[in-house]
Amino acid sequence: MKGAGMVVTILVVLGGVTGLGYAAGLGNASILAGLTALFCLIAAVGGPLRADLRLFAAFAPALVLGVGVPRLLGEVSPWAAIALLVVIVFVAGLVPALGARYVTVGLGLGMASLFGYGFQLTGTASAGQIIGAPALAVGVVLVLRLLMGARDPGKPTREALADALTGEGADIQERAARLWLADRPVRWTARVLGGTFRFRAAAGILAARERRLSGTAATEVSGSLEAAREEAARIAGAVRSPSTPDTVEPVRRRAPEAELPGATRHLIDGLWSALETVRDAALHRDKSRVDVPRALPREVLLTSLRGALTWRSAQLRHAVRCALGVLLALAVARLRPGDPLTVSFLMSTFAVMQPEWQDSLSRAWQRIAGTLAGAGALALVLWLLPQAALVPIGVVAVLIGFSFQQKQPIVFNACIVLMAVGVNATKQHLDPRSTLIEYVLLMLLAAGIGLVFGFAAVPEVRKPSLARRFAEATAALCELLTEVASVLRGDETDGPELAKRFRAAARTRQELVTAEPGSAEPSEDERHAVAQAVEGLRGLVATASALLLRREAAAPLAGALADVAAALAPGAEPELDRLENYRPLAEDDEQRLLLDTLAADLVQVGRAAEELR
Secondary structure: OOHHHHHHHHHHHHHHHHHHHHHOOOHHHHHHHHHHHHHHHHHHOOOOHHHHHHHHHHHHHHHHHHHHHHHHHHHHOHHHHHHHHHHHHHHHHHHHHHOOOHHHHHHHHHHHHHHHHHOOOOOOOOHHHHHHHHHHHHHHHHHHHHHHHHOOOOHHHHHHHHHHHHOOOOOHHHHHHHHHHHOOOEHHHHHHHHHHHHHHHHHHHHHHHHHHOOHHHHHHHHHHHHHHHHHHHHHHHHHHOOOOOOOOOOOOOOOOOOOOOOOHHHHHHHHHHHHHHHHHHHHOOOOOEOOOOOOHHHHHHHHHHHHHOOOOOHHHHHHHHHHHHHHHHHHHHHOOOOOOOHHHHHHHHHHHOOOOHHHHHHHHHHHHHHHHHHHHHHHHHHHHOOHHHHHHHHHHHHHHHHOOOOOOHHHHHHHHHHHHHHHHHHHOOOOHHHHHHHHHHHHHHHHHHHHHHHHOOOOOOOOOOHHHHHHHHHHHHHHHHHHHHHHHOOOOOOHHHHHHHHHHHHHHHHHHHOOOOOOOOOOHHHHHHHHHHHHHHHHHHHHHHHHHHOOOOOHHHHHHHHHHHHHOOOOOOOOHHHHHOOHHHOOOHHHHHHHHHHHHHHHHHHHHHHHHO
16 A cells, blocks of 8 residues: 555544444544554555455454553553553564564554553543454454455465566565465466576576676576566566466577586576466466465464574564563653653654664654654744644644655654644643643653664673674574484484474574674675575475475475585585476475475575675
8 A cells, every 4th residue: 555545545444443433332442443443454464365364363362452451451550551561562572583474463563552552532431442442443454454355365476476576575585485375375376486486596596607607608698587587577467467368478488599608508498497387377277276284384483483482582682672662661651641642652662673773773763853853844833823723734744644654754753743743732732832842852762762772782692793693594504404304314303403403593594684783784785685595594494394294295305405405505506406306206286396495595595695605
């Protein structure tokens, strides 16, 4: 959702849920229901329909608990309510360790809980109304998400597959695999995913080889890559189509005319063969189910969670810092009972604290600059216009601001000043000038708390360099893949030791992306390489888990895992031909897809290694 579409959605959700709240007898808590629905919507959208509904249904009880219970508990024991909120924020800070899709879930849970606690109702509301407000918000958002995706529930998956075929983003490959796995996998999309992985793997090796070649050979490789990308863009259109296309033109191959070194010509042939596989799958859509182990998605999540539940995990340390920062903010808010600006202060504190300290600094700057800009604009309004104009100007400003939330957050934060100060000063009959000064001071304090805990280095935690963290992540993965290969061969293995390998792989992967405060700031190229490496490492762990779940059938592929482990060593180069030798041993489409996934993720890690080692 962008621009006008986002504004319309916000108005519909906010107005619709609030109206339903009044109709359902929620009284003064109706506005709480409407605003909570906006935070629920953040967590409910991000993937295919079925997966989003399952995920949101799983987190719905936590959202209802987070919004309603601390507020009610605060009437009995304020410090017990604060303790519960701190636990909820800790969970919200830890949830992103499960994967990229869970970032918005953690954000929605944390923001909704702090909002529910700090929002000042007009008048009173019963316990039933307070609990009913988030329950209504959750129910409406579930229905809304169903309506948003009912017409074409598989669209996000097809879009992700097509984007993976044509795009260059660091996380685009992992997103395609994740959405495919979550969206009731069928054979034609499995073939598209496998062909896409082979295409990206071959293209990645050829791009690296092109940089080392010169003269005619480099020109031939460059021309083949450019022609293949043009064909990929054309075929991606067929993948995006909601129905089976009547026809898709055959792949127009470009054969190299000059002599090419080594296996370069074979790699180019593989590039075109992969595109032909994708074209054939999109044209002849076999919608029968793929036999994917039902426990695989859960095992992948549990592996990531286990890796985060250790003091050496950067994500766990971030969750602890978030909880402590919010605890301090709640203690400050406790000194100001009934302050309508409390909710803005709490949510700003939470928003500033990010897993990477550089991001915390950026968020603090955006918050402070936006607050000062908004304060200047509001001061001008107070000078030129009567106080009665504050509410309409604030409402218009925040609607405009939502259009800038992602790309220009400073503008968005400035618009929030006009809304928060104008609406609260009018509703509570406060002096707008003193309210503005108070708001600016609270935002400065929120940014200060966020920075202190965003930068806080946990005692006795080392600060390894980026190259060292990458080496540790690849070494942990090598040990894991070697151990899994041994299990597939039938060797005796120690179950706790294997679990330890999985935890180490997850932890070192999380440490790669989340540097400890005080570490050297990575360059833009290094950030891109880190994102690329993390997605490749995550994919290799997921493939190892999938093979373990069907260990007897997957025994012939044990050598493929061992070859991948060897290829991750410093100085090694991915050899796709060795993995292709295992293709005749694969028993079904699912195993062939796993081989393709191994190759694509290996190349992704290899390309990142060029920048990080």
